[in-house]
Amino acid sequence: MSTADGRTDRSLPGHCSRCFLRAAAAEAGEYALLMMLQQTGLARFAVDGKLVEPEQGLRASELAGLQASMREYYGRGARGMLNRIGEAAWTELQQDESLGGKALRILRRGLPRSARARQTLEELARQMSGSDGDVSVHLLDVDLYLIDRTSDSTLGQAAEQPICWVTTGMIEAALRQALGSDVDVEEVNCRVLGAEACKFRVRI
Numbered sequence: 001m002s003t004a005d006g007r008t009d010r011s012l013p014g015h016c017s018r019c020f021l022r023a024a025a026a027e028a029g030e031y032a033l034l035m036m037l038q039q040t041g042l043a044r045f046a047v048d049g050k051l052v053e054p055e056q057g058l059r060a061s062e063l064a065g066l067q068a069s070m071r072e073y074y075g076r077g078a079r080g081m082l083n084r085i086g087e088a089a090w091t092e093l094q095q096d097e098s099l100g101g102k103a104l105r106i107l108r109r110g111l112p113r114s115a116r117a118r119q120t121l122e123e124l125a126r127q128m129s130g131s132d133g134d135v136s137v138h139l140l141d142v143d144l145y146l147i148d149r150t151s152d153s154t155l156g157q158a159a160e161q162p163i164c165w166v167t168t169g170m171i172e173a174a175l176r177q178a179l180g181s182d183v184d185v186e187e188v189n190c191r192v193l194g195a196e197a198c199k200f201r202v203r204i
Contacts, residue, residue, distance in 0.1 A: 007155055012057035013130035015096055016089075020063070020166070023088035025051050028070070028081060036069045057130075060152035067153050067166065079165050086169020093127055094177070113179060117204045120178040121146055124170060144204065146171060149197040154190065162190035164198050171200055179204070 025033045034046040042062060045052050058066075070085075071078040108116050118137060121144060125135040133150040146167075153164055168185050175183045189199035 007060075008132075008150075009059050009061045009155060010132055010150070010152070011059055012063060012152060013127070014055060014057045015093070016127060016130070017057040017063070018053045019089045019092035019096065020058075020085070021045065021051060021053060022092050023085045024066075024070075027084045027088050032073070036066060036073060040065045040069045042066065060150075060155045064153050064155040064157055067163070068157060071163065082165035083169035083172070086166035086171075087173035088169075089166065090124075090170045090173035090177075108178065114204065116178050117175055117183075117202070118144060120174050121171070121202065124174050128167075128170075142203075144202040146200040146202065147197050148200070151191045151198045154192045154198065157192050159190075159192040161193075162187040162198070163192055164190060164200075167198070168200065171202065175202065175204070 021033070028036075030051055034049065034051065037043060037046040037051075040062070042058075042065075045054060067082065070082060074081045108119055111119065118139065121137045125137050125146060128148065129135045129150065133152075135146065135148045135150060138145045138147060148164070148167065151164065153166060157163065164187050168187055171185045172183065175185075184203040186201050187198060188201050189195035189197065191198055
């Protein structure tokens with residue numbers, strides 16, 4: 001399904017959708033999440049006062065609409081809340097990880113810091129991409145960049161500043177786990193500002 005501007009309203013990977021909703025319930029509280037699901041036309045995930053996890057992924061427009069509702073609800077506190085949801089979503093993804101994925105994560109511990117960071121970001125990019133997305137990792141000088149050309153959370157959105165705070169939180173949590181320390185992550189380009197991709201600079 002394509003939108004008026006030619007972007008694809010794709011179905012997100014099911015496990016990513018479930019992990020996002022679990023993280024949102026944990027950080028925002030299930031009552032607040034259920035209310036926002038009702039407001040954004042996602043009542044099928046709020047049944048009898050309980051969160052119902054999707055078997056199939058949310059559509060990009062649904063994810064974007066839900067995050068827009070969160071930005072409106074939390075106002076000035078939205079950045080912090082969505083960032084924490086992103087961090088929690090990464091934790092949920094790790095709990096759902098296959099045995100092979102967990103083994104690879106253990107093997108990465110023996111790599112140099114820069115290699116650990118890059119491989120961790122590449123794994124996150126694969127998770128975000130699914131089968132039909134376009135998320136990649138690049139090295140420029142000494143900084144790593146995660147480039148999200150799909151940018152599901154910006155579909156149909158308008159803003160005066162970058163809004164991909166969930167992705168920023170996921171990057172921060174992934175690298176904190178891999179490196180054992182915090183790193184500086186900044187969204188330097190965003191599709192809501194007319195860029196061709198959302199671009200996250202990682203200084204390690």
